[in-house]
Amino acid sequence: MIPEAPPVLNGDRVYRIHWVLGTDRLRAVCHCSAEREFEDPVELWEWLLGHPAGHVPAPAPVPPRELAAV
Amino acid sequence: MSAIPRNQWYVAAYGREISHELFSRTLCDEPILFWRTEAGSVTATSDRCVHRRFPLSQAPSRLVGDQVVCGYHGFTYGADGKCVAVPGQTRVPRTARLTSYPVVEQDSFVWVWIGDPALADASRIPRVPYLDAAGWTTVSGREPLAARFSLLVDNLLDLSHETYLHGGYIGTPEVANTPITTEVDDEAGVIYVSRHMDDAECPPFYSRSTGLEGRIARWQDIEYTPPCLYKLHSRIAPVGSVPNPDGTDPDAFHVEVVYAITPETENSTHDFWAVARDFALEDAEVSAFLAENNRTVVLQDVEALDVLEKIIATEPEGYQELSINIDTGGLAARRMLARMAGARDEATTR
Numbered sequence: 001m002i003p004e005a006p007p008v009l010n011g012d013r014v015y016r017i018h019w020v021l022g023t024d025r026l027r028a029v030c031h032c033s034a035e036r037e038f039e040d041p042v043e044l045w046e047w048l049l050g051h052p053a054g055h056v057p058a059p060a061p062v063p064p065r066e067l068a069a070v
Numbered sequence: 071m072s073a074i075p076r077n078q079w080y081v082a083a084y085g086r087e088i089s090h091e092l093f094s095r096t097l098c099d100e101p102i103l104f105w106r107t108e109a110g111s112v113t114a115t116s117d118r119c120v121h122r123r124f125p126l127s128q129a130p131s132r133l134v135g136d137q138v139v140c141g142y143h144g145f146t147y148g149a150d151g152k153c154v155a156v157p158g159q160t161r162v163p164r165t166a167r168l169t170s171y172p173v174v175e176q177d178s179f180v181w182v183w184i185g186d187p188a189l190a191d192a193s194r195i196p197r198v199p200y201l202d203a204a205g206w207t208t209v210s211g212r213e214p215l216a217a218r219f220s221l222l223v224d225n226l227l228d229l230s231h232e233t234y235l236h237g238g239y240i241g242t243p244e245v246a247n248t249p250i251t252t253e254v255d256d257e258a259g260v261i262y263v264s265r266h267m268d269d270a271e272c273p274p275f276y277s278r279s280t281g282l283e284g285r286i287a288r289w290q291d292i293e294y295t296p297p298c299l300y301k302l303h304s305r306i307a308p309v310g311s312v313p314n315p316d317g318t319d320p321d322a323f324h325v326e327v328v329y330a331i332t333p334e335t336e337n338s339t340h341d342f343w344a345v346a347r348d349f350a351l352e353d354a355e356v357s358a359f360l361a362e363n364n365r366t367v368v369l370q371d372v373e374a375l376d377v378l379e380k381i382i383a384t385e386p387e388g389y390q391e392l393s394i395n396i397d398t399g400g401l402a403a404r405r406m407l408a409r410m411a412g413a414r415d416e417a418t419t420r
């Protein structure tokens with residue numbers, strides 16, 4: 001099982017939402033690296049699009065991975 | 071307010087549909103006349119005569135060489151839409167000209183720019199080279215949909231509906247039970263939804279065409295560039311097989327499913343679909359099977375969405391819906407489309 005597909009889009013302002021494996025929760029990751037979990041995609045989008053309000057960058061941002069050729 | 075984004079490229083037809091004959095199709099509420107010149111390029115102009123609005127696609131209107139002659143009083147137009155002759159007088163009014171649309175024929179599609187021609191940039195048309203490339207075989211079609219285009223966008227961005235609406239074709243239990251990752255790049259205008267099932271049942275759609283039986287790795291990667299082009303990169307492989315670091319992927323079968331979602335009117339849509347594969351290239355039986363099967367799947371969606379359109383058309387604005395995890399990508403698409411449609415209103419009211 002691959003819990004999360006590697007990032008594909010490589011723009012500077014990409015929002016990522018992971019469906020957390022084995023749960024009903026969604027983890028939203030802003031382009032500023034702030035993260036938060038949600039149970040409702042509508043609330044999730046409100047939070048993401050509200051950037052920068054309430055967005056505290058994650059302590060240890062995930063290092064950028066090699067991009068798969070599309 | 072219109073929900074149809076303007077200043078966008080839309081698929082109007084397959085190249086094979088346009089020959090040296092008059093051909094009409096309504097796109098984004100605009101009746102457009104197409105034909106191929108004797109030199110082979112596609113022209114797109116308004117399908118309404120400037121004189122009394124007679125449709126130029128309607129007999130006895132006719133094509134004579136590279137000119138269209140209106141079947142009502144004989145106004146005659148060149149390939150660029152300019153009127154070159156009117157009946158009974160030698161002077162042709164200077165303003166007698168059909169609206170003409172920027173056209174690009176590419177990757178088996180005819181693309182048309184709906185909006186201000188000065189803004190048309192052909193380099194912004196999303197590419198699907200495999201629909202028309204060596205090493206791939208494609209089957210394709212188009213179905214009329216009596217529903218607003220956003221319903222088809224919703225439908226295609228959430229593939230968990232495969233399990234229910236398309237059970238026995240492309241749906242298997244894992245499709246609805248696998249986590250997904252959604253990526254949204256607002257600046258590039260792309261929504262990407264990945265669902266990688268690494269140990270899944272092989273649905274009939276793929277077992278019949280690839281010969282793989284039992285459990286498979288099934289990856290579905292949606293790449294939607296609103297408003298028109300939707301690609302589903304589908305990878306089917308033996309369990310445990312992954313692509314090589316250099317991108318080659320010899321053990322897998324690749325199916326590229328493409329939809330072009332073109333509004334016909336506010337409440338009807340052209341549903342273009344194509345399925346390209348990189349295996350069994352010469353196998354006519356596989357082609358027939360994939361074409362028949364995909365068309366069945368498309369018609370299952372069409373039937374459901376036609377019903378849905380009738381229902382929501384009678385409901386008041388702002389009807390209630392409930393969104394859950396599977397709707398994450400669809401919500402992103404709606405937002406992008408709303409912004410694109412709104413940008414038009416801003417531009418025209420300024």
Ligand code: FES
Nearest residue numbers: 119121122140143
């Ligand atoms: S309507 Fe076409 S010539 Fe009169």
Ligand SMILES: [Fe+2]
Nearest residue numbers: 030032051055
């Ligand atoms: Fe942020």
